[in-house]
Amino acid sequence: MIYFDNAATSWPKPPQVGKAMQKYLKETGASPGRSGHRLSVQAARLVYDTREKLTRLFNASDPLGIVFTKNATEALNIAVFGLLKRGDHVITSSMEHNSVTRPLTAMKDKGVSVTVVACDREGEIEPALVAAAIRKNTKAIFLTHASNVTGAVMPVYDIGVIARKHSLIFCVDAAQTAGCLPIDVMGMNIDLMAFTGHKSLFGPPGTGGLYIREGLEKKIAPLLAGGTGSSSEMEKQPEFMPDRYEAGTPNTVGIAGLQAGVDFVLGEGVKRIEARESELTEMFIESISDLPGITVYTQKRSRPRLPVVAFNITDMDPARAAMLLDERYGIMCRSGLHCAPAAHKTIGTYPAGTVRFSFSCLNTQKEVEKAVAAIRKIGGRKKEYERNNQCRPFCAGLVVRHAGKGK
Numbered sequence: 001m002i003y004f005d006n007a008a009t010s011w012p013k014p015p016q017v018g019k020a021m022q023k024y025l026k027e028t029g030a031s032p033g034r035s036g037h038r039l040s041v042q043a044a045r046l047v048y049d050t051r052e053k054l055t056r057l058f059n060a061s062d063p064l065g066i067v068f069t070k071n072a073t074e075a076l077n078i079a080v081f082g083l084l085k086r087g088d089h090v091i092t093s094s095m096e097h098n099s100v101t102r103p104l105t106a107m108k109d110k111g112v113s114v115t116v117v118a119c120d121r122e123g124e125i126e127p128a129l130v131a132a133a134i135r136k137n138t139k140a141i142f143l144t145h146a147s148n149v150t151g152a153v154m155p156v157y158d159i160g161v162i163a164r165k166h167s168l169i170f171c172v173d174a175a176q177t178a179g180c181l182p183i184d185v186m187g188m189n190i191d192l193m194a195f196t197g198h199k200s201l202f203g204p205p206g207t208g209g210l211y212i213r214e215g216l217e218k219k220i221a222p223l224l225a226g227g228t229g230s231s232s233e234m235e236k237q238p239e240f241m242p243d244r245y246e247a248g249t250p251n252t253v254g255i256a257g258l259q260a261g262v263d264f265v266l267g268e269g270v271k272r273i274e275a276r277e278s279e280l281t282e283m284f285i286e287s288i289s290d291l292p293g294i295t296v297y298t299q300k301r302s303r304p305r306l307p308v309v310a311f312n313i314t315d316m317d318p319a320r321a322a323m324l325l326d327e328r329y330g331i332m333c334r335s336g337l338h339c340a341p342a343a344h345k346t347i348g349t350y351p352a353g354t355v356r357f358s359f360s361c362l363n364t365q366k367e368v369e370k371a372v373a374a375i376r377k378i379g380g381r382k383k384e385y386e387r388n389n390q391c392r393p394f395c396a397g398l399v400v401r402h403a404g405k406g407k
Helices: 015-028 038-058 072-083 098-108 127-132 156-165 252-268 270-289 318-329 341-347 365-380 382-386 392-403
Strands: 066-069 089-093 113-117 138-144 169-173 192-196 208-212 294-296 308-313 334-336 354-358
Touching (some): 015 252, 072 098, 072 169, 072 208, 089 098, 098 113, 098 138, 138 156, 252 270, 270 308, 308 365, 318 354
Parallel strands (some): 089 138, 138 169, 169 192
Antiparallel strands (some): 066 208, 192 208, 334 354
16 A cells, blocks of 8 residues: 555654554543643643744744644634634635635625735746735735645745735745745744644644744634633633633643654654655656656646645546556545645646645655556556446546545
8 A cells, every 4th residue: 555645644654653642641641731730740741842842843932822723724714713804805825725715715704805816827926916916904914835736835935025014914824834844934924824733744633733923812813712721710711822722621642643743853854854755756747747648737846845746647537547546556645626626726627626646755766656657557548447337436426525625
């Protein structure tokens, strides 16, 4: 079995991730910040240590500015619904994931106006177009750090400069990049940054967070209210960080796994991980680009990009191609719209979408070679497969099923 669906969820995880979660369950198990006994203190220390390591990874200034959520989507919902008000205007791009697009669309019904800046056919955005979209009532820019469809990396530094020049709040969706591309929230002028734990940070599902620049919490209302273990005498949610946004018992066992994943990233080094994944991506693109009937939507270039490759086989539905890769060759990938229909409209692959391969630093060159061979066989035999009536009803259902799931 070969797993090339790391942009959805990375797998396998480094062994220490599972071990850290088992250790927490066996040796600690308590809720952090709810009691004064030693196990509760151990749990609180574990959570704080994870904040510190994420602070170091993102070059943030204060560990208390890292708010834990269950995923990047929840973090983005906090940013959108907590920040924006009637009469505000925001700018975003045509390559956003639905975790940005849907909350912003919902805010349109509440009197918020949204400008979507069109990206080019490679999924890249021109900073000058972002600057040109600014109005007197513009409050924020919401931008993905990199596309989960094409792998194109946005010019976050340049747009951060624009945001700072115009006193706009800059919110970045780093779900795809945290752990595999360098991130410097201070150097990039990032005010809010959503990240997930289960992709390139190698943590378990159900983990993620929101970085909030110091002082900005005063402008963002919490999404939830409830128990925090702090200021229990108050009927209102605490104002201080991170308790303001962390109502309810945290996913401490997940955070234990996330810490082990972050330790792995810090130990390997983000630049080393990026180089390894770039090597595999280049190898794959070079190998399939010249195959007959293959269209690659991830462009060859030396600029930074995600280890994500979108492609299609001529006259073959991407859902069928993904099914054949799985059933006949044991290769796991994703097809469809990848929860980013606007991105597929931008690159011209809507509504069927594409096949997407996404690599991890734990993948190997041998796995890539096997995948290329499988694609060559599928492309060369597509007419034979089209005559296989047994596949047709199942594939028709797959188009819907693949198009509706996570990143």
